[in-house]
Amino acid sequence: xxxxxxxxxxxxxxxxxxPDNPPWRTLDAGYRAAAxxxxxxxxxVIAVYSTQWIAVLDELWQARPHSRGVxxxxxxxxxxxxxxxxxxxxxxxxxxxxxxxxxxxxxxxVDYEGFPIDTGTIIANNYLNPRxxxxxxxxxxxxxxxWRTTQKLASTAxxxxxxxxxxxxxxxxxxxxxxxxxxxxDLATDxxxxxxxxxxxxxxLELIAAxxxxxxxxxxxxxAQEARVxxxxxxxxxxxxxxxxxxxxxxxxxxxPSYGSGAAVIEFTPGAAKRAAPQRTAAKKxxxxxKR
Amino acid sequence: MAKGKIVAGYLAPxxxxxxxxxxxxxxxxxxxxxxxxxRWAYERARKTxxxxxxDVLLVHSPHWNTQLGHHFLGVPHLxxxxxxxxxxxLFRYDFELNVDVELAEACCAEARAxxxxxxxxxxxxxxxxxxxxxxxxxxxxxxxxxxxxxxANNSPYYLxxxxxxGEMDVLGKATRRAIERTGRRAVLLASxxxxxxxxxxxxxxxxDMSQEHPQSFDGYKWDMRMIDLMRRGRTQEVFQLLPxxxxxxxxxxxxxxxxxxxxxxxxxxxxAELHGYGNVIGTGNAVMEWNxxxxxxxxxxxxxxxxx
Numbered sequence: 001x002x003x004x005x006x007x008x009x010x011x012x013x014x015x016x017x018x019p020d021n022p023p024w025r026t027l028d029a030g031y032r033a034a035a036x037x038x039x040x041x042x043x044x045v046i047a048v049y050s051t052q053w054i055a056v057l058d059e060l061w062q063a064r065p066h067s068r069g070v071x072x073x074x075x076x077x078x079x080x081x082x083x084x085x086x087x088x089x090x091x092x093x094x095x096x097x098x099x100x101x102x103x104x105x106x107x108x109x110v111d112y113e114g115f116p117i118d119t120g121t122i123i124a125n126n127y128l129n130p131r132x133x134x135x136x137x138x139x140x141x142x143x144x145x146x147w148r149t150t151q152k153l154a155s156t157a158x159x160x161x162x163x164x165x166x167x168x169x170x171x172x173x174x175x176x177x178x179x180x181x182x183x184x185x186d187l188a189t190d191x192x193x194x195x196x197x198x199x200x201x202x203x204x205l206e207l208i209a210a211x212x213x214x215x216x217x218x219x220x221x222x223x224a225q226e227a228r229v230x231x232x233x234x235x236x237x238x239x240x241x242x243x244x245x246x247x248x249x250x251x252x253x254x255x256x257p258s259y260g261s262g263a264a265v266i267e268f269t270p271g272a273a274k275r276a277a278p279q280r281t282a283a284k285k286x287x288x289x290x291k292r
Numbered sequence: 293m294a295k296g297k298i299v300a301g302y303l304a305p306x307x308x309x310x311x312x313x314x315x316x317x318x319x320x321x322x323x324x325x326x327x328x329x330x331r332w333a334y335e336r337a338r339k340t341x342x343x344x345x346x347d348v349l350l351v352h353s354p355h356w357n358t359q360l361g362h363h364f365l366g367v368p369h370l371x372x373x374x375x376x377x378x379x380x381x382l383f384r385y386d387f388e389l390n391v392d393v394e395l396a397e398a399c400c401a402e403a404r405a406x407x408x409x410x411x412x413x414x415x416x417x418x419x420x421x422x423x424x425x426x427x428x429x430x431x432x433x434x435x436x437x438x439x440x441x442x443x444a445n446n447s448p449y450y451l452x453x454x455x456x457x458g459e460m461d462v463l464g465k466a467t468r469r470a471i472e473r474t475g476r477r478a479v480l481l482a483s484x485x486x487x488x489x490x491x492x493x494x495x496x497x498x499x500d501m502s503q504e505h506p507q508s509f510d511g512y513k514w515d516m517r518m519i520d521l522m523r524r525g526r527t528q529e530v531f532q533l534l535p536x537x538x539x540x541x542x543x544x545x546x547x548x549x550x551x552x553x554x555x556x557x558x559x560x561x562x563x564a565e566l567h568g569y570g571n572v573i574g575t576g577n578a579v580m581e582w583n584x585x586x587x588x589x590x591x592x593x594x595x596x597x598x599x600x
Contacts, residue, residue: 056378057494057573070417074443075359077415106493112380114373116419144492180359180450184409259360 002162003270005041006170006239006247007034007128010263011052011120014187015256016127017079023190023257030254030265031127037267038128043169045089046129047137047157049150049238051174051231052120055140059100059153062086062117062138063093063109073119084122085132093137095160103152105145120173128171137161139238141231147220150234151241158242170242174235176201176255176262178228185259193260200227201255201262208266209250227262243270293475298468299344299585301480301553302337303564305544306353306426307572308376308383310334313499316433320384326499333568333579334430340565340581341431341479348392349432349439350399350467351481354547355423356443359450361409362463364396365441367416376422382498387425392438395478398470399440406466408459413443427483442467444547453535453546460548461596464555471556480556482549486518487511487541487576494573507574514541515569515576522580525563527554531597541576557582558593561600 009031015024016031038046053060071082097107121138129136139153154170161168177197181190192198204223207216224232240246248271255264311319313326356363368391376383400410424441442463448456471478489511495503506512514537521530531554538546545551560582567579584591 054377056490057492072415072418074356074421077413077418078411081415081417108381110380112375112384114375114384115380116375116377118377182360182409182447182450184360 002166002168003158003170003242004043004167005038006243006268006270007038008172008174008236008239008264008266008268009034009124010175010258010265011050011123011173012175012258012263013073013076013082013119013123014079014258016123017076018187021187021190023188026254026256027258027263027265033253034265034267035128035130038169041169042167043134044166045092045135045137045161046169046171047154047161047242048121048124048171048173049139049141049154049235050118050120050124051141051235052118053138053140055142056144059105059107059142059145060110060140061093061097061107062088062136063090063111064088064115065090067115067117071117071119071122082119082122082126084117084125086117086125087132087135089135089137089166092161092164092166095164096137096157099156099160100153103156105149105153124171124173141234145234147232147234147237150237154238154241155244168242170239172235172238175230175258176204176227176264178230178261181260190257190259192257192262197227197262201264205252205255205264205266209252211247211250213246230261239268243268246272248272296471296474296476296478298471298478298480298557299346300341301482301557301582301584302341302431303550303578303580304337304427304431304481304483305485305577305579306355306423306483307485307575307577308379308422308426309498309572310430311385311426312382316429318386321382323499326501327570327572329568330570330572330577330579333570336567337431337579337581340583344479344585345477346437346479347476348395348478349428349437349481350442350478351424351427351439351483352442352444352549352552353421353423353427353483354444354544354549355421356441358443358445361411362403362445363411363413363443364400365391365420366393366396366412366414367391367418368393370416370418370420372419374420374422374425383422383426385422385425385429387420389420389428389435390438392440392476395470395474395476396440398474399442399467402466402470403463406462408462408466423483427481431481444549448546448548453538457548457551460551461555464552467552468556468558480553482553484547484549485544485575485577486515488544489542490574504571505574506571506576511541511576515578519566519569519578519580522564523566525561525600527559527561528597528599557584558591559597560584560591562587562591
């Protein structure tokens with residue numbers, strides 16, 4: 001198994017652009033903790049799936065060797081610019097593109113100057129790969145792909161990495177509860193949009209931290225529907241697909257609001273679930289410690 | 293200052309394929325041909341727009357999707373390269389446009405006074421979305437008329453349809469007030485496709501028109517039904533059917549531009565001119581015009597769709 005670390009992270013630019021805002025400090029710190037863990041795992045490549053890169057025809061993969069520039073978010077343009085410097089593992093990407101038709105998904109390489117790399121990918125790269133030294137594989141979120149297809153895309157990416165002897169850090173970029181605050185607020189008062197959403201997010205984070213896979217898989221569809229989870233929580237399918245369906249442990253580094261919606265930074269320890277028992281309690285406590 | 297007015301509204305869809313098919317110098321990819329019926333429909337619309345001599349073009353685009361409120365371009369001059377995130381192989385367009393900031397601010401203020409959350413987009417590095425650019429290029433490739441760009445707030449998807457389109461109605465009426473207050477001769481552009489069922493794989497040659505046809509017969513029939521009503525000026529029936537049309541044809545008019553335009557025009561019971569209809573990756577697209585200028589002061593402005 002070439003996966004050396006895995007992370008489910010949010011793609012909101014707000015904590016990155018305003019890290020000192022009290023409700024967002026936790027998310028900023030959580031991302032920085034995840035960055036340290038990722039660096040310690042010494043990957044050769046980061047395999048990113050972002051819910052914010054939408055595809056509707058085929059599966060798209062970023063294949064431009066080097067992209068750099070300034071991105072302005074279409075929603076949060078008033079909070080500033082997002083510089084980015086992203087390198088791609090073109091060889092691995094080409095191998096993945098060649099492999100996906102075997103399970104009925106046609107893939108395409110995206111190699112165009114000025115391509116609008118999505119905010120979520122940029123935020124994840126800026127936090128987790130701040131000097132842009134590690135190359136990325138970046139997969140689009142085809143909105144018509146289901147949970148199973150997303151898992152298959154991730155497992156295929158990992159298998160291709162294995163064949164090329166790459167050590168992989170898996171990164172899934174997406175949110176938790178999707179209800180937002182639709183009014184202008186004092187940013188210092190940002191909060192999860194509803195108590196029900198907050199309860200759902202905390203319940204899922206506890207399940208994930210405890211590694212209770214049957215309960216997690218059972219809860220996911222209901223969670224996705226009732227908490228209006230970002231893209232049906234498909235980004236979690238990317239993690240599970242890449243990890244072979246289970247993990248040894250999970251730690252919630254952060255949980256908090258992003259203008260009403262739920263955001264988290266979760267680290268997964270690759271490996272068989274049975275080895276995780278001593279850490280589950282700690283992970284669960286971590287989830288419970290999350291401040292609102 | 294004379295009172296401003298809306299001289300026309302156009303349903304002006306934004307498939308980037310149309311720019312690709314036309315091969316303008318601003319767009320890097322080059323095609324052999326493609327989507328002529330729609331491109332020639334836009335050629336007819338260009339002529340009528342030219343005759344109207346508007347001061348400003350206002351465009352509402354579903355591909356500038358905003359979460360917190362309705363946003364308006366607020367930078368006087370914007371340039372850059374717009375690459376379509378879905379079809380980067382077809383659309384990589386060097387754009388340069390001038391914004392009527394005074395009118396944009398007036399629209400923003402009127403909509404806020406009407407109870408909506410609004411924002412001005414002041415970041416000069418902002419990349420204008422491909423929907424806005426495609427619609428503007430197709431209707432006025434000279435780029436010599438200032439524009440007001442308006443985002444599509446996600447309310448029709450986030451709230452229920454009635455509430456979401458209700459916001460677009462308020463936005464349209466606010467737009468009308470702003471145009472009147474600032475003395476502009478304005479043209480409205482609703483950047484929307486009709487039936488939005490589409491294919492899931494692109495032909496190897498994107499402009500291979502032997503591969504182009506309606507993705508859905510039911511969707512095609514819906515498009516024809518709605519176009520027929522619009523051509524007959526049956527505005528009330530159009531809006532009575534709109535929720536069912538949106539649901540059954542997955543119509544992109546859900547995103548709000550169509551309702552915004554109609555509300556701003558005062559839901560006129562006048563026949564629309566169909567310049568042309570065509571499919572793009574199976575979706576249904578109509579270029580249509582409501583020429584209000586032709587009716588002068590005879591036109592009744594309605595607060596909501598009413599029977600003709």
